[in-house]
Amino acid sequence: MNLKQRKLVTIVAEAALEPRLIRDITALGAKGYTISPAHGAGPRNQRNGDLEGGNIRIEIVVNNDVMTKVLELLETNYFPHYACSCWVSAVEVLRDERY
Amino acid sequence: MNLKQRKLVTIVAEAALEPRLIRDITALGAKGYTISPAHGAGPRNQRNGDLEGGNIRIEIVVNNDVMTKVLELLETNYFPHYACSCWVSAVEVLRDERY
Amino acid sequence: MNLKQRKLVTIVAEAALEPRLIRDITALGAKGYTISPAHGAGPRNQRNGDLEGGNIRIEIVVNNDVMTKVLELLETNYFPHYACSCWVSAVEVLRDERY
Numbered sequence: 001m002n003l004k005q006r007k008l009v010t011i012v013a014e015a016a017l018e019p020r021l022i023r024d025i026t027a028l029g030a031k032g033y034t035i036s037p038a039h040g041a042g043p044r045n046q047r048n049g050d051l052e053g054g055n056i057r058i059e060i061v062v063n064n065d066v067m068t069k070v071l072e073l074l075e076t077n078y079f080p081h082y083a084c085s086c087w088v089s090a091v092e093v094l095r096d097e098r099y
Numbered sequence: 100m101n102l103k104q105r106k107l108v109t110i111v112a113e114a115a116l117e118p119r120l121i122r123d124i125t126a127l128g129a130k131g132y133t134i135s136p137a138h139g140a141g142p143r144n145q146r147n148g149d150l151e152g153g154n155i156r157i158e159i160v161v162n163n164d165v166m167t168k169v170l171e172l173l174e175t176n177y178f179p180h181y182a183c184s185c186w187v188s189a190v191e192v193l194r195d196e197r198y
Numbered sequence: 199m200n201l202k203q204r205k206l207v208t209i210v211a212e213a214a215l216e217p218r219l220i221r222d223i224t225a226l227g228a229k230g231y232t233i234s235p236a237h238g239a240g241p242r243n244q245r246n247g248d249l250e251g252g253n254i255r256i257e258i259v260v261n262n263d264v265m266t267k268v269l270e271l272l273e274t275n276y277f278p279h280y281a282c283s284c285w286v287s288a289v290e291v292l293r294d295e296r297y
Contacts, residue, residue, distance in 0.1 A: 036234050036235060036255060038134060040132050042130070088192070089190045094277075184259070186289040
């Protein structure tokens with residue numbers, strides 16, 4: 001079984017940001033994404049996503065290069081302006097040409 | 100890019116436990132959480148969450164100390180009484196003061 | 199705290215495949231599963247799951263042996279025929295007899 005290393009980037013943000021996040025992430029090289037509905041709270045104790053359509057949880061599986069670009073994007077254009085959470089983990093995939 | 104190590108703790112439980120789990124986890128030091136709707140089955144082949152409001156999938160990103168406290172809490176107060184699943188993985192974050 | 203190593207296998211597929219995937223995965227040895235609703239797009243830019251009931255995101259926590267069998271199943275019976283995404287990560291669990 002020939003597994004290849006990738007990074008899973010999980011982003012939680014308000015649902016209204018979905019079209020913009022998808023456009024930005026795709027432009028940086030992510031070849032796909034998975035979105036689940038979510039709600040929650042962040043460190044300032046905001047209960048985000050309980051109003052106005054909830055939160056979304058976006059997952060992308062990407063190489064290190066795209067991961068770095070996505071994190072730089074979040075740091076520059078999202079974290080200063082929006083309640084937004086992000087974490088990265090190591091994953092393995094079978095069909096590396098897809099990620 | 101300055102990434103910091105944290106632990107992602109994922110807990111799956113019946114939705115009715117959400118307020119209690121959030122209160123307990125927050126009291127132990129988790130600064131935020133993300134909740135998604137879920138359904139599923141466990142090793143005793145119960146199909147949990149198909150009745151009574153479904154299951155929830157709670158994610159928290161925490162340091163090792165908070166992770167240990169949360170796992171001890173689950174082991175003592177939840178696992179013996181409720182259908183509940185939990186796994187931990189290593190993740191990286193940009194803004195470590197938030198987690 | 200005595201944590202044991204397992205693998206988390208995440209599969210994203212169209213919701214119509216849920217009964218078949220659950221039957222196949224359970225037959226290969228997975229003792230439980232968690233399913234969340236999802237939507238998204240893959241590398242051929244299909245927006246899967248926006249019609250016909252959406253996508254599902256299935257998570258199973260399994261040992262290496264079951265992981266290998268599940269990946270072989272996907273490679274043989276699902277990837278050639280369906281839009282389907284899958285990634286694997288290392289996780290730790292407390293009660294290894296359940297996974």
